[in-house]
Amino acid sequence: MRVIVVLSRQCLPHVAARNTHGAKTLASGDHSSILAHPWAPEREAWRTWFNATVNAHAFDALTADRLRENGSLKWTAFPDKIGAWVAEMDFPIAPPIAAALHDAVDRSMFGYLPQGLVTGMVEAYAAFAADRFSWNVDPARVRPVSDVLTALEHAITHLSRPGSPIILPTPAYMPFLTRPGGLGRKVIQVPMLRDSRGRYTYDLDALDAAFRAGGDLLVLCNPHNPIGRVLEPDEMLAVAEVVDRHGGRVFSDEIHAPLVYPGHRHVPYASLNETTAGHTLTATSASKAWNLPGLKCAQVVLTNDADVKVWNEVGKRLEEGASTPGVLANRVAYTEGRDWLxxxxxxxxxxxxxxxxxxxxxxxxxxxxxxxxxxxxxxxxxxxxxxxxxxxxxxxxxxxxxxxxxxxxxxxxxxxxxxxxxxxxxxxxxxxxxxxxxxxx
Structure with missing residues (x-):
C-alpha cells in the first residue's frame, strides 16, 4: 500500500500538467491553469496533501531496485552498491515543478531561453532571498548561468588578479580543488581547524598567510560541502576583515543555503555589510535543495557596481548556458516549492x-x-x-x-x-x- 502511495504522488503532477483550459504562457510566469485542474491540489490544500504522503514516510517506500531502475548517476555508476556518494537526493521532485515541466513538454517550450522566463526567475529568487534570508537583492543584478562552477570560472578569470593562486579552505568540494588548475591557477589549501567535538572553524592566521603568499580570491562555501557547517555572522565578519586587509575577493558558493536545520540560519556573506558586498560574487541555485542538478540553471548575484560592469562586458555570454527548463524549474521552486522544501x-x-x-x-x-x-x-x-x-x-x-x-x-x-x-x-x-x-x- 505504501508503494501505491508513492506512485500516486508521482502521477498526480503528470495528470495536473495536462490541463489546457484557459492556460497562459510559461514565460508570463502564470501557472493558474495547472492549479485549476480539478485533480490538482489547491494552494490551501497543498500542505494537507503533502503531509498525508511525505510525512507518512512515503519516501521510506522507495527501494534500491526502484532507484536503480530510475537510472540516475547516483545509482548506476556503482550499480550493485547503495548510492551515497554524489550530491543529489533520491526523492521525487516537488509536484509543482513536475507539473510545470510537463506543461512545458506539452507546449514544446524548449527553444531558446525567453527573457520573460529569466525575468520571472530572477524576481522569484530575489523574493525568496528576502523572505528566507532577509537579503534584499536587486533582481536586475541576479543573472542566470548553467551552474556554480561556471560562476567560479568567471570569478577566477575576470575578478581575481591574473595568475594569482586561489585560496581554498579544506575540506572542500572536490571540483574546487581541480577546476582552478585548468585555468592556469594554483590552489593554496588552508586546512580548517577541527576541535575535539568535530566542529570546524576557519584558521584566520592561515588565511592571512595565504593572502600574503599572493592569493587573491578566497572560495567560501556556506553551508559548507562536505562538513555541513552553517557559518555564523561573526565568523564571516572575521574572515571579511582578513580579505579586506589584503584587498582580496571572495567567491561565495551558497548553493545549499535553503537546506539548513533547526537552530541555525543561513546568512549570505555578501549581505553582512558594504565591505562584503563590495568584494563578493555569490553563486546559488535551486538545484540542490529541490533536486534539479541535471536541468542546468544557477544564479549569480552581483552586489557591487564594478562586478556588474565586468559582467556586462564579459559575463553576459555565460547566461546562454542556462537551459529553458532549468530556468523554469528554478522559478517554480522559489515560488511554489517552499512547502515541499x-x-x-x-x-x-x-x-x-x-x-x-x-x-x-x-x-x-x-x-x-x-x-x-x-x-x-x-x-x-x-x-x-x-x-x-x-x-x-x-x-x-x-x-x-x-x-x-x-x-x-x-x-x-x-x-x-x-x-x-x-x-x-x-x-x-x-x-x-x-x-x-x-x-x-
Whole structure:
C-alpha cells in the first residue's frame, strides 16, 4: 500500500500538467491553469496533501531496485552498491515543478531561453532571498548561468588578479580543488581547524598567510560541502576583515543555503555589510535543495557596481548556458516549492539525527551537519581489516556502499568519508548496517 502511495504522488503532477483550459504562457510566469485542474491540489490544500504522503514516510517506500531502475548517476555508476556518494537526493521532485515541466513538454517550450522566463526567475529568487534570508537583492543584478562552477570560472578569470593562486579552505568540494588548475591557477589549501567535538572553524592566521603568499580570491562555501557547517555572522565578519586587509575577493558558493536545520540560519556573506558586498560574487541555485542538478540553471548575484560592469562586458555570454527548463524549474521552486522544501528539510533532519544514533559508540566519528544533506564521517580510528588506506574504497568493496573519499576533499581529509544522507531512511539504516558489519569481518 505504501508503494501505491508513492506512485500516486508521482502521477498526480503528470495528470495536473495536462490541463489546457484557459492556460497562459510559461514565460508570463502564470501557472493558474495547472492549479485549476480539478485533480490538482489547491494552494490551501497543498500542505494537507503533502503531509498525508511525505510525512507518512512515503519516501521510506522507495527501494534500491526502484532507484536503480530510475537510472540516475547516483545509482548506476556503482550499480550493485547503495548510492551515497554524489550530491543529489533520491526523492521525487516537488509536484509543482513536475507539473510545470510537463506543461512545458506539452507546449514544446524548449527553444531558446525567453527573457520573460529569466525575468520571472530572477524576481522569484530575489523574493525568496528576502523572505528566507532577509537579503534584499536587486533582481536586475541576479543573472542566470548553467551552474556554480561556471560562476567560479568567471570569478577566477575576470575578478581575481591574473595568475594569482586561489585560496581554498579544506575540506572542500572536490571540483574546487581541480577546476582552478585548468585555468592556469594554483590552489593554496588552508586546512580548517577541527576541535575535539568535530566542529570546524576557519584558521584566520592561515588565511592571512595565504593572502600574503599572493592569493587573491578566497572560495567560501556556506553551508559548507562536505562538513555541513552553517557559518555564523561573526565568523564571516572575521574572515571579511582578513580579505579586506589584503584587498582580496571572495567567491561565495551558497548553493545549499535553503537546506539548513533547526537552530541555525543561513546568512549570505555578501549581505553582512558594504565591505562584503563590495568584494563578493555569490553563486546559488535551486538545484540542490529541490533536486534539479541535471536541468542546468544557477544564479549569480552581483552586489557591487564594478562586478556588474565586468559582467556586462564579459559575463553576459555565460547566461546562454542556462537551459529553458532549468530556468523554469528554478522559478517554480522559489515560488511554489517552499512547502515541499520545508517538509523535505524536516525529513532530512530526521535522517542526519538517525545517523548519529546508528553511529554512536561505533568508532566512527560523526557530528551532525548544521545544513546540507552531506555528512562527514571520521574513520581515522578504524583498524580496517584489509589494511586499506581509503575508508571509502574499503566500504565500497566490503560493505557495498558507495561514498566519497575524504582525500579528494583536501590534503588533511584522508581517513574521512562523505556520506549523502538524502535517501529513504530504511536505505540509510541498511547502508550503515552494512558499513558496521564490514568492520566485524
Amino acid at each position: 520545508d517538509d523535505v528539510v524536516a525529513y532530512l533532519h530526521g535522517n542526519v539525527t538517525r545517523l548519529g544514533e546508528l553511529l554512536d559508540g561505533t568508532g566512527i566519528g560523526y557530528r551532525a551537519p548544521e545544513g546540507t544533506y552531506l555528512t562527514w564521517l571520521d574513520c581515522r580510528g578504524l583498524d580496517l581489516p584489509d589494511g586499506s588506506t581509503s575508508a571509502a574504497a574499503f566500504f565500497r568493496q566490503h560493505a557495498g556502499v558507495a561514498l566519497i573519499d575524504g582525500g579528494l576533499c583536501g590534503e588533511t581529509a584522508q581517513g574521512f568519508v562523505r556520506l549523502n544522507a538524502a535517501m529513504p531512511r530504511p536505505l540509510l539504516e541498511q547502508a550503515v548496517g552494512r558499513i558496521l558489519e564490514s568492520l566485524d569481518h
